Amino acid sequence: MESLYLLIPIAIVFVIIAVVIFFWAVRSDQFEDLERQGMNILLDEDKPKRDKDDDGA
Template sequence: MDSFFLLVPAAILFTALACAIFIWAVKHDQFEDLERQGHNILFDDEEPKQEETDACKSQYRLEPEEKEGK
């Protein structure tokens, strides 16, 4: 019975604290856009494509093969 006098006020205090935190979150628009964060995880931003430089173009250029019959 002694623990009853401790647990009931603790439960009331915990419930009041949880309600206060929830009301604060609603007033500060924490629940306005619930979908955006989920989409940010799933879909990454596209990385900008790198421009080719002259050195890069010449490095992978294949010369046409010469025919033996010429």
């Protein structure tokens, strides 16, 4: 029972820290455009590099 007097305030502090980090992430636009990074790999149109030693044969 005495351990609850220690664990409950620690849990409340963790919740407050998590909420602060969440609002910081929202305010700093960390959740903007979540789809773009996932689509970049599908839309990659880079041409392969050719070596200088390659004579094309």
